[in-house]
Amino acid sequence: MSLRYSFFAVVPDGIIEIPQGSNLSWLTLFYALPRELVEKYPPALSLPRNIYELLDDPDSMEIVKNDMFLLLVWDCYAWSAWQFFQVPSKDGTYKDIPGDWKNYSGDFPLWRLSYEIIKHFRKKFETEMDWSFQRLFLMDRDDEHPWLTYQQFSNLIGNLTDMIVAEENWQPMIDEFWKNRNPDDYSGSSVHKRDFNRSWYHDRNHRHLSIEEIAETGAMIDGEMLFDIPNPSAEFETKVLQKIGIEQFERKLTEQDKQILRMRMDGSSLKDIAAAVGFRTPSAVSKHIEKIAGAYEDYVSGEYGSFLDKHAK
Known part of the structure; x- marks a missing residue:
């Protein structure tokens, strides 16, 4: 799950x-x-x-x-x-x-x-x-x-x-x-x-x-x-943003998605990425980036689930 x-x-x-x-x-x-x-x-x-x-x-x-x-x-x-x-x-x-x-x-x-x-x-x-x-x-x-x-x-x-x-x-x-x-x-x-x-x-x-x-x-x-309803007394996360290591996750991507991910991380615009990977429009790149972000979320969830399976016995 x-x-x-x-x-x-x-x-x-x-x-x-x-x-x-x-x-x-x-x-x-x-x-x-x-x-x-x-x-x-x-x-x-x-x-x-x-x-x-x-x-x-x-x-x-x-x-x-x-x-x-x-x-x-x-x-x-x-x-x-x-x-x-x-x-x-x-x-x-x-x-x-x-x-x-x-x-x-x-x-x-x-x-x-x-x-x-x-x-x-x-x-x-x-x-x-x-x-x-x-x-x-x-x-x-x-x-x-x-x-x-x-x-x-x-x-x-x-x-x-x-x-x-x-x-x-x-x-x-x-x-x-x-x-x-x-x-x-x-x-x-x-x-x-x-x-x-x-x-x-x-x-x-x-x-x-x-x-x-x-x-x-x-x-x-x-x-x-x-x-449940939201608890208004919940403590604010002081560390809101956390950069995550992606080396292992990257191995699961196609070569095209690897290129999109790397170019985006290097600060390339959607237009430049589209030209580099052969997409007609920047919007096609944005959809791929959303897909990559979703795949990373699933990857992190899966890794955490595996950790619990190993250590919560």
Whole structure:
């Protein structure tokens, strides 16, 4: 089984690793946010729209490693995904979750699910879309990542949410969560909570969970862990980028891919590489570089798995 604890990208001077436990690993999702949402945390507006410039700027890196950067990304995506969850109506059809999400408490399982889905967004960005870390590192140093409009972002998250709910078969779980709401699922003394309290039919011995406990333990149903949510207290990886030795990995590549890898590591442009290896367009080179980065990720995962097999007995 592949162990994917990091993202990898081929860059001039080598292959770099972005640990999934680091704040930087959320940068692909950050660059997809529209300006209207990033404005909720004004310091993030100053972050360069080019990953090379960002990594070279200590002030920008301080912003990224701040917990507020994580909260910005997580809250924006959770709030956006929430808009697209569908819950059953009494007539058998489906509808958006009614009311303002502020009417619901941190104990509401769908609130927690809106945070759980974020890691699936990140995986989609990295593996199935043109938003991977390798794409960020293929940009020229003078280019800037464009801002998505609010509508573009909404369309993106709506499509991804529908896709992930279907792929993970979450709809039956969402249905059960909605049908089995209890008073703790509503916040404060809202009208929604007062109305619901008049007719709720659940076990009145339910246990209250704090937000901190949710973050630490995830959701438990009948003793089974359904999902985890990101822990905002997770320690930032001080060593964000790590250059990895590639000699053994390189032996597994074709001669053409070896040439592409070496030329890219030496700083050659995509246009120069295309001319050297006989490709018609630089975009064909970028696809090969993405393939090489993915193969390296699989290689590292395989090596780590073999190490565990030998030493974890």
